[in-house]
Amino acid sequence: MRERVVAACDGASKGNPGPAGWAWVVADETEAPARWESGPLGRATNNVAELTALERLLTATDPGVPLEIRMDSQYAMKAVTTWLPGWKRNGWKTAAGKPVANQDLVVRIDELLDGRTVEFRYVPAHQVDGDRLNDFADRAASQAATVQEPAGSELGSPEPPPSPDTPKTKAPRRRAAASRQNGSSARTIKAKFPGRCGCGRGYAAGEQIAKNAQGWGHPECRTAQA
Numbered sequence: 001m002r003e004r005v006v007a008a009c010d011g012a013s014k015g016n017p018g019p020a021g022w023a024w025v026v027a028d029e030t031e032a033p034a035r036w037e038s039g040p041l042g043r044a045t046n047n048v049a050e051l052t053a054l055e056r057l058l059t060a061t062d063p064g065v066p067l068e069i070r071m072d073s074q075y076a077m078k079a080v081t082t083w084l085p086g087w088k089r090n091g092w093k094t095a096a097g098k099p100v101a102n103q104d105l106v107v108r109i110d111e112l113l114d115g116r117t118v119e120f121r122y123v124p125a126h127q128v129d130g131d132r133l134n135d136f137a138d139r140a141a142s143q144a145a146t147v148q149e150p151a152g153s154e155l156g157s158p159e160p161p162p163s164p165d166t167p168k169t170k171a172p173r174r175r176a177a178a179s180r181q182n183g184s185s186a187r188t189i190k191a192k193f194p195g196r197c198g199c200g201r202g203y204a205a206g207e208q209i210a211k212n213a214q215g216w217g218h219p220e221c222r223t224a225q226a
Contacts, residue, residue, distance in 0.1 A: 006031055007061065009057040011023075013045055013049050019145050021144025023137045038152060039151075040144050072134055080109050087106070188209065197209075203217065
């Protein structure tokens with residue numbers, strides 16, 4: 001039996017409320033995504049999706065094995081680790097005396113956490129080079145919310161596509177493929193105004209010129225200097 005399971009879960013709502021989905025992923029020994037599942041929720045809020053993802057993950061994992069859960073939802077994490085004891089003492093009322101939102105899901109999660117060793121770890125969402133498990137769960141939840149269909153490793157589903165909310169890695173700028181001769185560019189431009197080349201001859205507006213060691217002038221003069 002494994003000493004510890006590392007996993008992540010996430011929820012998504014396209015509109016909040018809007019088409020929603022949930023997802024969880026369990027890692028292998030190298031913390032690479034190994035087993036996952038996602039599903040649709042119809043129209044729901046983001047908080048409902050986040051709590052559902054946590055409930056489904058707890059249901060799908062062995063309660064006898066310590067579990068590390070990586071999440072990007074402060075609400076879902078605090079709901080079951082920080083606010084839950086007070087809600088129970090207050091008869092499932094908030095500090096303001098209002099009924100606890102999504103109480104059915106919170107109660108179910110509380111039951112699933114009873115007697116288990118679970119460590120919650122917050123990870124930022126939608127980061128370039130962010131947590132790979134959270135990113136996988138985020139992508140799977142986003143796909144489930146969009147297509148409203150279940151997916152997962154047991155269904156033979158392909159890896160979920162990139163999330164539209166994650167910024168793309170900036171590609172390095174390519175420098176112009178211009179040759180350099182004596183520190184000058186091979187690029188030529190049309191002169192906006194008439195001028196005089198370093199060779200002593202003038203050039204007219206609209207004539208092709210290139211930069212050389214003395215300034216702008218005839219392209220052939222630059223070549224001759226090389």
